[in-house]
Amino acid sequence: MALPKPDFEILEHTADAGIVAHGATLAEAFAHTAEGMYALMVDPDGVRELEARETVASGQDLPHLLANWLLELLFLTETEGLVFHRFDVDIDDTAMQLRATAHGEPIDRDRHALGGDIKGVTRHLLEVEREDGGYRIRVLFDM
Amino acid sequence: MPQAQTKHWRDMLQRVDAYRWELPADYKPGMRVPARIYADEALLDIAGEEQAIEQAANVATLPGIVWRSLAMPDIHWGYGFPIGGVAAMSTDDGVVSPGGVGFDINCGTRLLTTNLGEDDVRPVLKQLVDQLFRGVPAGLGGRGDLSISSAEMDDVMRRGSAWMIDRGFGWPEDVEATESGGCLAGAAPDEVSTRARQRGHVQLGTLGAGNHFLEVQVLDAVYDRAAASRFGLSEPGQVLVFFHCGSRGFGHQVCQDYLDVMEEASIRYGIELPDKQLACAPIRSPEGQRYLGAMAAAANFAWANRQYIAYWVRRSFEHVFHRTAQEMGMHLVYDVAHNIAKIERHRVGDEDVELCVHRKGATRAFPAGHPDVPERYRDIGQPVLIPGDMGRYSFLAIGQPLAMQETWGSTCHGAGRIRSRHEAKRVLKGIDIQRRLADMGIVVRCHNRSALAEEASEAYKDVANVVEVLERAGISRNVAKMRPMGVIKG
Numbered sequence: 123m124a125l126p127k128p129d130f131e132i133l134e135h136t137a138d139a140g141i142v143a144h145g146a147t148l149a150e151a152f153a154h155t156a157e158g159m160y161a162l163m164v165d166p167d168g169v170r171e172l173e174a175r176e177t178v179a180s181g182q183d184l185p186h187l188l189a190n191w192l193l194e195l196l197f198l199t200e201t202e203g204l205v206f207h208r209f210d211v212d213i214d215d216t217a218m219q220l221r222a223t224a225h226g227e228p229i230d231r232d233r234h235a236l237g238g239d240i241k242g243v244t245r246h247l248l249e250v251e252r253e254d255g256g257y258r259i260r261v262l263f264d265m
Numbered sequence: 266m267p268q269a270q271t272k273h274w275r276d277m278l279q280r281v282d283a284y285r286w287e288l289p290a291d292y293k294p295g296m297r298v299p300a301r302i303y304a305d306e307a308l309l310d311i312a313g314e315e316q317a318i319e320q321a322a323n324v325a326t327l328p329g330i331v332w333r334s335l336a337m338p339d340i341h342w343g344y345g346f347p348i349g350g351v352a353a354m355s356t357d358d359g360v361v362s363p364g365g366v367g368f369d370i371n372c373g374t375r376l377l378t379t380n381l382g383e384d385d386v387r388p389v390l391k392q393l394v395d396q397l398f399r400g401v402p403a404g405l406g407g408r409g410d411l412s413i414s415s416a417e418m419d420d421v422m423r424r425g426s427a428w429m430i431d432r433g434f435g436w437p438e439d440v441e442a443t444e445s446g447g448c449l450a451g452a453a454p455d456e457v458s459t460r461a462r463q464r465g466h467v468q469l470g471t472l473g474a475g476n477h478f479l480e481v482q483v484l485d486a487v488y489d490r491a492a493a494s495r496f497g498l499s500e501p502g503q504v505l506v507f508f509h510c511g512s513r514g515f516g517h518q519v520c521q522d523y524l525d526v527m528e529e530a531s532i533r534y535g536i537e538l539p540d541k542q543l544a545c546a547p548i549r550s551p552e553g554q555r556y557l558g559a560m561a562a563a564a565n566f567a568w569a570n571r572q573y574i575a576y577w578v579r580r581s582f583e584h585v586f587h588r589t590a591q592e593m594g595m596h597l598v599y600d601v602a603h604n605i606a607k608i609e610r611h612r613v614g615d616e617d618v619e620l621c622v623h624r625k626g627a628t629r630a631f632p633a634g635h636p637d638v639p640e641r642y643r644d645i646g647q648p649v650l651i652p653g654d655m656g657r658y659s660f661l662a663i664g665q666p667l668a669m670q671e672t673w674g675s676t677c678h679g680a681g682r683i684r685s686r687h688e689a690k691r692v693l694k695g696i697d698i699q700r701r702l703a704d705m706g707i708v709v710r711c712h713n714r715s716a717l718a719e720e721a722s723e724a725y726k727d728v729a730n731v732v733e734v735l736e737r738a739g740i741s742r743n744v745a746k747m748r749p750m751g752v753i754k755g
Binding site: 132134135136137139163164193197199200201203229231235236237238239241242243244245246262264265 | 315341342343344345348368369404405406408460463464466467468473474475514517520521524540541542682683684685686687688712713714715716719755
């Protein structure tokens with residue numbers, strides 16, 4: 123029996139960093155990608171669930187849907203100063219629409235172990251693919 | 266996406282001389298001009314480890330590209346365009362591409378002088394660095410303290426540095442010492458999304474994270490006394506302030522918004538692309554014009570941002586030294602962009618033509634005599650600011666006449682990474698970077714502890730090698746070298 127795949131791994135890139143995420147379902151793979159993205163920004167163990175935000179996204183295909191959703195989350199981080207660590211994701215892959223709840227709290231520079239600041243989601247290397255036992259996502263961020 | 270190819274660029278690369286290499290236009294289908302790389306053999310090997318050279322070849326396929334797709338010695342793997350690339354397109358039949366500017370529109374650098382010596386600053390260095398760290402918000406969650414209305418944001422987009430100076434955040438002379446006077450004409454706030462404005466509102470006056478920094482530096486070596494003196498640099502030991510940042514979330518959003526617009530436009534105009542992130546539109550098309558208007562707005566936002574940070578730098582020095590910034594001679598040497606597309610006139614053969622010059626991780630380096638060089642520097646040339654890494658040094662250079670003939674008046678923009686963030690952390694595991702820098706006399710403050718390893722000298726090429734190639738190639742010439750004594754990172 124093969125070892126279970128990790129929820130996400132860090133994808134190395136000279137100038138930036140990305141995430142390779144896995145999930146049994148598309149929704150799970152999307153959630154793990156977002157968890158990975160925030161793990162690059164802050165130690166997820168230190169993030170409490172004090173606030174939740176409803177997010178929606180759409181896109182012409184799955185990679186666009188993913189990128190648009192991640193950008194939605196980054197927008198909340200930048201404008202409201204929130205970091206998240208858990209996501210309930212619901213995807214309608216026929217209509218290419220997503221609805222998700224993001225759980226987290228305001229950034230606390232004294233308490234949180236901060237990492238990098240992700241500024242954008244690039245289309246370079248972006249993939250949402252089926253794999254054995256579910257889905258695999260690869261995404262590179264601009265840092 | 267990379268196309269199926271049988272040829273490897275290494276087998277096709279031609280040596281022009283010790284510092285110039287070319288990939289001929291028949292290297293891959295669709296190339297309209299050759300790709301030229303400025304490098305010595307060692308830097309070429311580093312650039313060749315990843316896809317940067319392939320990316321320079323991809324840029325050569327873009328419609329309207331003139332002369333060469335150019336790569337500076339600090340070239341590295343970007344998205345679509347390589348970082349460290351220059352490409353000029355004819356405004357008649359060429360394209361403009363947001364990827365050729367980058368996410369951080371008008372990311373750039375700024376250098377200020379002081380008349381203080383290292384001995385004046387050393388005793389209060391920690392206090393000064395702490396004061397700067399408080400005054401200039403940086404890192405994840407760092408918010409600006411400027412509260413401006415939506416109408417004022419439109420003015421920032423239209424006027425750039427001048428908007429800040431009118432409000433007392435700077436000196437009128439600062440504008441003369443800023444590329445394009447700190448304001449790109451043709452800014453179109455109406456072409457900027459609400460989302461970009463919202464991101465800009467909370468981040469105006471912030472440094473950011475990653476490779477952005479603010480350093481208190483010491484003049485370490487002067488190579489050209491006459492030029493250095495004109496720029497306000499005198500003897501080794503003089504204290505300077507050097508910082509690097511751009512248009513923050515505002516520019517990123519503009520880039521993101523127009524990547525979508527350009528992806529559709531590329532299809533509509535039948536432009537075949539070897540990589541989606543080269544998405545572009547004809548310069549004269551509505552999409553091209555809208556992007557240039559939004560990009561100019563973001564560029565002006567970046568100049569306003571750096572102007573406001575310079576204001577805080579002066580205030581922080583005033584607070585610590587109890588003297589005015591004027592008394593401390595805190596003049597702006599120059600502010601220069603390294604992620605931008607500009608409409609410029611250049612000589613092509615015997616003709617004077619209008620081009621859209623994309624500088625993505627490349628710095629404008631106009632030589633002496635160019636009308637766009639500030640009057641006070643015109644007989645010397647435009648100052649070029651080239652940051653290294655926080656453990657070594659940075660350079661001040663000037664453009665050479667040959668740059669106008671070969672690189673559209675452009676040179677490198679920095680050292681360029683050689684190790685990914687994680688690789689840098691692995692290599693430096695167990696090493697206390699803050700302590701190591703302290704032992705070298707460098708005080709560092711950073712919100713993100715792991716950034717110290719990610720941004721350590723081991724993560725970067727030696728910028729001295731990069732500037733040396735361009736000096737030997739006759740593109741730019743070193744005037745002075747500065748070393749850090751205080752470092753602020755996001």
